[in-house]
Structure formats: structure tokens, C-alpha cells
Amino acid sequence: MPEPLDDAVQPVALPSEPVPFAVVGYGWRAQFFLRLAALLPERLAVCGGVVRRPEVAARAAATWGVPTYPTLDDLLAARRPGFVVTSVPWDANPGLVRDLVGRRVPVLTETPPAPDLAGLAALWADVGASGLVQVAEQYHLMPGHAARRAAVAAGTVGTPSQVQVCSTHGYHAVSLVRTLLGIGRLPATVTGTTLHGPLVDPVGRDGWTDDPTPRRAANVVATLDFGDVSGVYDFSDNQWHNPLRGRRVVVRGSHGEIDTDDVTRLAGPRTVVRSRLERRQVGYDLDLDGYDTDHVSLDGRVLWRNPFAGLRLADEEIAIASMLVATAAWTREEGPEPYPLRDGCHDHALSLAIDEAVAGGRPVRVEDVPWA
Numbered sequence: 001m002p003e004p005l006d007d008a009v010q011p012v013a014l015p016s017e018p019v020p021f022a023v024v025g026y027g028w029r030a031q032f033f034l035r036l037a038a039l040l041p042e043r044l045a046v047c048g049g050v051v052r053r054p055e056v057a058a059r060a061a062a063t064w065g066v067p068t069y070p071t072l073d074d075l076l077a078a079r080r081p082g083f084v085v086t087s088v089p090w091d092a093n094p095g096l097v098r099d100l101v102g103r104r105v106p107v108l109t110e111t112p113p114a115p116d117l118a119g120l121a122a123l124w125a126d127v128g129a130s131g132l133v134q135v136a137e138q139y140h141l142m143p144g145h146a147a148r149r150a151a152v153a154a155g156t157v158g159t160p161s162q163v164q165v166c167s168t169h170g171y172h173a174v175s176l177v178r179t180l181l182g183i184g185r186l187p188a189t190v191t192g193t194t195l196h197g198p199l200v201d202p203v204g205r206d207g208w209t210d211d212p213t214p215r216r217a218a219n220v221v222a223t224l225d226f227g228d229v230s231g232v233y234d235f236s237d238n239q240w241h242n243p244l245r246g247r248r249v250v251v252r253g254s255h256g257e258i259d260t261d262d263v264t265r266l267a268g269p270r271t272v273v274r275s276r277l278e279r280r281q282v283g284y285d286l287d288l289d290g291y292d293t294d295h296v297s298l299d300g301r302v303l304w305r306n307p308f309a310g311l312r313l314a315d316e317e318i319a320i321a322s323m324l325v326a327t328a329a330w331t332r333e334e335g336p337e338p339y340p341l342r343d344g345c346h347d348h349a350l351s352l353a354i355d356e357a358v359a360g361g362r363p364v365r366v367e368d369v370p371w372a
Helices: 030-039 054-064 072-078 090-102 117-130 143-153 170-181 315-331 341-360
Strands: 019-024 044-050 083-086 107-109 133-135 160-166 188-199 215-225 230-236 248-253 256-259 262-268 271-282 292-298 301-305 364-366
Touching: 019 030, 019 072, 019 315, 030 044, 030 054, 030 315, 044 054, 044 072, 044 315, 072 090, 083 090, 083 315, 090 107, 090 117, 107 315, 117 133, 117 341, 133 341, 143 170, 143 248, 143 256, 143 271, 143 292, 143 301, 143 315, 160 170, 170 230, 170 248, 170 341, 188 341, 215 341, 341 364
Parallel strands: 019 044, 019 083, 083 107, 107 133, 160 230
Antiparallel strands: 160 248, 188 215, 188 364, 215 230, 248 256, 256 262, 262 271, 271 292, 292 301
16 A cells, blocks of 8 residues: 555645735736636735836736736835835845835745845845745745655655756756755855857747757856755856757765656665656546646655645646745745745855856855855
8 A cells, every 4th residue: 555645645735714915016027926816715815006107007907817016105004004015126126025014914925036146135134033024935845846855855866965956947947856855044155167158049938939050059058066955057148948958956865866756765674676756647548637736746655735636736836836826825824935035136146156166267155144
């Protein structure tokens, strides 16, 4: 018989009743929050949005049926949200977070919390002690990554010592390194370089390019040395969208390793076994339940189960919805902090160090940061 399901099967806390929240901004990212909230009325309720331009505000209201306000003052005079999502440009975000914390309103800030190291330190000095700020870092909540985290936490490959991420960029990749290693905000020495090579870029955010011409593409490779554990960062231009570049995540442990979906481990004396993280998708062939993700398992043990089954969400949508409902539960004291400001600050500090190491051609040390 398979082992019984454990806490890893439920990746996020769910609020017991709908929690009202507001969104500041109406860009590409903000619309994820609005769309997903509309699909989860039993958990979330959008009570308003701050949109400055009248024509955009009218479009937002018509599309989502959400009352919009030109300023934060107007929103808070009319509504009292359980939390506010800030989805605005990097340079505008710190001031908005400070304003909300000054009014004792919980915040879910988009990534990163501030543009640069000085801005991160200043923001932490102003609002870090409030305990009111979470960061919308959702990549570790994607089904595959959540299952890998559960497998590592269960001791499947022993003590993890290195994580290699060739998937996403900057602070998102750093977050995956730290969460898969299970470490906090450790000091690190960062080294990096940029390699170049020809690459066709057939797909971008706006769809197919229909351009078969190879272009000179950059590939950043960096190491993050935390002392006893380490991370390897590997990212190519447009790797999010380009189907000619795969995505790999490796977790190396004392008793084996996870290589994306392949798991190799020492199961006993003279016994090395290989297994796979198996993702169950419904909707194939004569399965009439509709296309959806059901769960991810390893050797018959479910490591992650979709908390939004039936909504037909893509992986990133599952992750963003998980972050939203976890934030809602946290505001009601029904769940832990989903991703505290101190972790978002550390992710971006390490990401900035990668950029600096690559640009300067020398190691960069990240230590004595105030949030650590």
C-alpha cells in the first residue's frame, strides 16, 4: 500500500471564508490576481482597485465588475480590504508599501519589493518590523517545484547540498534555490559570467515571431556559495518563452539527487533505485472530467495535490492563486506567513549580486544585510 498522505499534499492554507482584497495597478500581472479571484469566490473577493487613468479604470470595471478608484485615499475611504496587492512599477512600489503599512493595511507586494540594495535596506528599516508585508513570490508553489520540495523535505535524497536552477530568472531562481535547499537568509559569495551563442527565438510574450534567424543570445551562469550548501544559476535570454531551451532543476543530496522529474537514491545496502515524479493529468482520451492537473506523486505517494481542481489552471496560475489564498488565510490568522518581506529582500539582494558579479567579473559577497 502507498504511504498515507501527509501535510505536503496541502501546499497552502485556505481561508475559512472569503477575504476582501484590493489591487493597486492594472498591468499584465495585476490582471492575474483579478482573474483568479473571480474563479475563487468562496476564498477571495476583490473589493476594489486603484487605477489612475480614467479610460483604463473604465475597462477594468467593465471587465471584472470591480469598483475602481483614482487614488489609494479614495479606495480606503470607501473600502477596508483585508490586504492590498501592489502591482506597480519597481520605483513606485516602496513608497506605496510604506503608505499602506502606515495605515496598518497588510500588503502583498509584487516582486521585487524595491529596485536596488539601498532601496531594500531602506524599505526594511521602515516597514520590516511591522510584520504586515508579504511578497508575491510564487514559483516554489508551482506543482513540480512544490512536489520536489516535498520530496526533499521527506528525506528522499538525504541532506540537500546543492540546487541547480536552469528555468527562470533573477530573484525567482534564487527563491527556488533557497526553498529547495531549505535554508534561510544565509550570507553568500556570488560569482558569475555571461556566455554567448546563436539562438533562434521563435516565441515571445506576444506569441510566435515567425523569425527563423539566429540571434546572439546571452546565457548567465552564476554560483551562490552559502558555505556548506550552494546554488547554480543558469539562465538564457527569453528562456521563459523560448521552446528551444528546456527547464531543468537539480537537487543534489547526500543520498541521491532529483534531476527535474528523475529521482535517483540509495534505498538500502548496495541498492540504488531510480523513480520519477509522476504528474497525473485528467482529460486525456476518454477521461471526460476535463483537462486539469490532479496531483504529483513519487512511487505511489502523493507529494502535491491540486488545491484548485476543476478550474483548469496553468501551473503559474495555480501558484499565484496559492499565494493569494495563503495571504488571505494569513490575514485571518488561519495560516502562516506565505512569503515574508525578509525573504523577498534576500532573494533580490542575491539576484543583484549575480548581476554585479557578471558585470564586474569578480566575486560579490552578500552579508550583514539588515533583514537577516
